[in-house]
Amino acid sequence: MNSSLDGLRREVRELCRAWREAGRYRPRPDAWLRSFDLAFSKELAERGWLGMTWPRSVGGGERSNLARLVLTEELLRAGAPVAAHWIGDRQIGPAVLRYGSERLQQEVLPGIAAAEHVFCLGMSEPDAGSDLAAVRTTATRVPGGWRIDGRKIWTSHAHRATHAYLLARSEKSEVKHAGLTEFVLDMDSPGVSVSPIVDMAGSHHFNEVVFENVFVPEHRVIGTVGDGWKQVTEQLSYERGGPERVLSTYPVLAELLEVADDGLLEEVGELVARLGTLRALCVRVAEAMDAGEAPVQAAATLKYLGTAFERDVLECARRATGSGVVDPGSALGEAILASPGFGIRGGSSEVLLSILAKQEARR
Amino acid sequence: MSTENSLITRVAADVLSGVDPEAPADALHPVWPTLVELGWPQVGVPEERGGAGGSLHDLVELVAATAASGVSVPLLEVAVSRWVLGAELADAPLVVTTTGLEAVPWARHASHVLVRPEREPAFLAERGALEVVPGENLAGEPRDAVRVTGATTALPDAPSHEEVLARAALLKAAALLGAARGAYRHTREHVTQREQFGRPLVALKPVASSLAEMRVHLVATEAAVARAARGHEEDPDRALAATAAAKVTAARTATSVARAAHQLHGAMGVTREHPLHHVTRKLWAWRDESGTERSWSARLGRAALTGGEAALWDHLTA
Numbered sequence: 001m002n003s004s005l006d007g008l009r010r011e012v013r014e015l016c017r018a019w020r021e022a023g024r025y026r027p028r029p030d031a032w033l034r035s036f037d038l039a040f041s042k043e044l045a046e047r048g049w050l051g052m053t054w055p056r057s058v059g060g061g062e063r064s065n066l067a068r069l070v071l072t073e074e075l076l077r078a079g080a081p082v083a084a085h086w087i088g089d090r091q092i093g094p095a096v097l098r099y100g101s102e103r104l105q106q107e108v109l110p111g112i113a114a115a116e117h118v119f120c121l122g123m124s125e126p127d128a129g130s131d132l133a134a135v136r137t138t139a140t141r142v143p144g145g146w147r148i149d150g151r152k153i154w155t156s157h158a159h160r161a162t163h164a165y166l167l168a169r170s171e172k173s174e175v176k177h178a179g180l181t182e183f184v185l186d187m188d189s190p191g192v193s194v195s196p197i198v199d200m201a202g203s204h205h206f207n208e209v210v211f212e213n214v215f216v217p218e219h220r221v222i223g224t225v226g227d228g229w230k231q232v233t234e235q236l237s238y239e240r241g242g243p244e245r246v247l248s249t250y251p252v253l254a255e256l257l258e259v260a261d262d263g264l265l266e267e268v269g270e271l272v273a274r275l276g277t278l279r280a281l282c283v284r285v286a287e288a289m290d291a292g293e294a295p296v297q298a299a300a301t302l303k304y305l306g307t308a309f310e311r312d313v314l315e316c317a318r319r320a321t322g323s324g325v326v327d328p329g330s331a332l333g334e335a336i337l338a339s340p341g342f343g344i345r346g347g348s349s350e351v352l353l354s355i356l357a358k359q360e361a362r363r
Numbered sequence: 364m365s366t367e368n369s370l371i372t373r374v375a376a377d378v379l380s381g382v383d384p385e386a387p388a389d390a391l392h393p394v395w396p397t398l399v400e401l402g403w404p405q406v407g408v409p410e411e412r413g414g415a416g417g418s419l420h421d422l423v424e425l426v427a428a429t430a431a432s433g434v435s436v437p438l439l440e441v442a443v444s445r446w447v448l449g450a451e452l453a454d455a456p457l458v459v460t461t462t463g464l465e466a467v468p469w470a471r472h473a474s475h476v477l478v479r480p481e482r483e484p485a486f487l488a489e490r491g492a493l494e495v496v497p498g499e500n501l502a503g504e505p506r507d508a509v510r511v512t513g514a515t516t517a518l519p520d521a522p523s524h525e526e527v528l529a530r531a532a533l534l535k536a537a538a539l540l541g542a543a544r545g546a547y548r549h550t551r552e553h554v555t556q557r558e559q560f561g562r563p564l565v566a567l568k569p570v571a572s573s574l575a576e577m578r579v580h581l582v583a584t585e586a587a588v589a590r591a592a593r594g595h596e597e598d599p600d601r602a603l604a605a606t607a608a609a610k611v612t613a614a615r616t617a618t619s620v621a622r623a624a625h626q627l628h629g630a631m632g633v634t635r636e637h638p639l640h641h642v643t644r645k646l647w648a649w650r651d652e653s654g655t656e657r658s659w660s661a662r663l664g665r666a667a668l669t670g671g672e673a674a675l676w677d678h679l680t681a
């Protein structure tokens with residue numbers, strides 16, 4: 001690592017330590033989905049750590065994706081409350097930067113970089129999960145823009161978001177991958193309603209969102225009308241290729257090192273080996289992004305292996321508990337109850353494998 | 364051999380069908396009095412000892428069926444107490460048995476706690492003689508820390524710590540088997556109804572394979588639990604090792620069945636509203652109760668290394 005990155009690393013550690021010691025957050029597993037604190041995101045924004053790879057003209061810091069990896073992995077390591085900006089900073093910003101018009105970029109990106117815009121992700125629908133191209137939410141042309149009607153589900157933090165990314169069908173077509181278009185819309189637009197979905201641990205992070213006759217101005221289309229499928233598959237590489245697909249259970253691994261006995265040496269050693277390799281994959285993905293690529297395959301690989309690792313950390317940690325009773329409020333307990341989502345959100349493992357399999361078959 | 368389709372399982376399923384697993388906080392599930400009235404906790408205890416008759420296999424099936432339904436009740440804990448006490452304290456509202464004081468099942472609701480520690484003699488404590496600090500397991504079931512603050516009654520005739528642990532572990536393996544059956548049933552139903560890519564999920568090969576894998580684990584666990592139950596009834600010398608094998612098998616099944624069930628349910632399965640978590644959280648919680656998976660494996664490993672191959676083979680083929 002070069003020294004400017006080392007400096008960044010130290011600063012991030014220092015900030016997290018200060019917040020933790022002041023009792024301003026409790027380190028948690030899966031914090032990037034579950035710990036929402038706009039004040040923390042604003043603090044990062046003030047330091048120029050949101051949108052840090054974007055051009056200065058849109059509020060960015062023109063740093064590398066390697067620098068962003070240093071930032072994100074240190075935040076995840078600390079179990080810091082990063083959910084408020086995660087989706088906007090990770091994927092909607094980059095997607096708008098890649099395909100959005102100048103005007104849309106100016107409207108959206110500085111707000112994400114300042115932690116003023118909070119984005120949610122409107123992809124999945126009741127009948128379009130793994131089969132994302134089956135989305136039925138419609139976008140109909142009206143004077144000056146589009147009218148949106150439909151229903152999204154599992155929308156994380158829709159109840160706190162100011163903006164939504166939305167994938168909708170703008171054209172009926174024989175081929176389901178054609179006729180899709182991406183939009184940015186305001187969550188306070190008339191006709192948007194959000195209702196909570198509570199998860200098995202009793203927490204509320206995702207929602208169902210209904211759109212009834214919602215107007216979206218023309219310039220809120222991302223990229224090209226009808227090209228949504230190609231664009232969204234590239235966006236998914238931002239969604240899948242980050243260290244949060246490896247480190248959701250890192251706070252549990254950190255605790256494990258305190259309590260593991262010698263009988264677990266090999267198991268812990270194997271986890272360390274896998275973590276080292278996964279980190280190397282994260283670096284590759286970041287380097288590919290620095291080279292201007294959307295590394296679809298590497299990102300799918302990272303997520304496929306990373307989420308299996310996250311889960312296996314919990315298996316080892318559970319073996320280290322002597323009594324056998326895991327408190328649902330402990331880091332391990334919270335992580336076990338969150339773990340079924342790891343291999344599902346952002347694309348199920350089986351679906352990722354089938355994407356990779358198709359590539360193999362094509363060779 | 365215990366199977367999903369035995370008569371007793373079907374009778375039990377009738378009793379439990381339509382029962383909502385969700386229970387009011389801080390109270391026993393409303394179905395519990397019915398199970399007590401039907402005499403389920405006394406099944407497997409001979410009538411001459413004040414039990415309800417029936418075999419240990421029958422009790423195993425009742426425990427499994429209860430777990431499969433997703434309800435949380437102290438059936439297993441009370442059944443062990445009845446086995447220890449026979450007709451004694453037959454009218455006490457809720458007597459639970461524990462082998463340690465750190466995480467006592469259902470202590471806050473109990474009228475009496477029967478303690479069979481590893482090193483000290485067994486004793487019985489009334490609720491009034493206990494300080495109870497509430498705790499829970501991953502399934503949200505009471506697992507309270509308990510401190511004895513008052514007078515207790517010695518139980519000089521109680522079975523040994525190991526015998527009590529083995530009985531509890533056998534029934535826990537049965538409960539795991541039941542919860543795994545429940546998870547399998549939910550999953551089967553889900554993947555035959557949910558459509559993606561224009562057809563039911565089960566038409567996708569990886570989905571059908573995962574379902575088959577779940578089934579394989581169920582079949583193996585049924586065999587392991589039946590073998591252990593037979594050990595308890597026919598050959599107490601073999602009971603402990605066969606129980607260890609059943610508990611380890613059931614714990615492994617719990618991990619892989621819970622994983623596959625959630626994977627095949629997609630996001631729907633992680634919601635509070637969907638009933639799947641009533642069985643999967645039990646799978647995660649119970650796999651390490653009544654002796655952790657690791658401690659039971661270590662016990663078998665130690666026995667095999669100490670006894671050598673010939674002893675191992677004799678044990679397997681006994």
Ligand SMILES: Cc1cc2nc3c(=O)[nH]c(=O)nc-3n(C[C@H](O)[C@H](O)[C@H](O)COP(=O)(O)OP(=O)(O)OC[C@H]3O[C@@H](n4cnc5c(N)ncnc54)[C@H](O)[C@@H]3O)c2cc1C
Binds near residue numbers: 122124125155344570
């Ligand atoms: C915690 C969490 C947060 C989420 N947040 C968001 C969000 O903010 N925004 C959003 O849009 N979505 C979100 N999602 C939804 C997520 O993207 C979907 O759950 C995911 O795409 C799978 O869709 P599904 O749940 O409908 O499962 P289904 O598509 O019904 O699939 C169920 C299972 O079937 C199997 N399967 C399906 N298709 C195949 C195949 N082709 N080959 C082999 N096996 C297959 C897999 O095992 C899969 O897990 C979230 C999900 C979770 C769990």
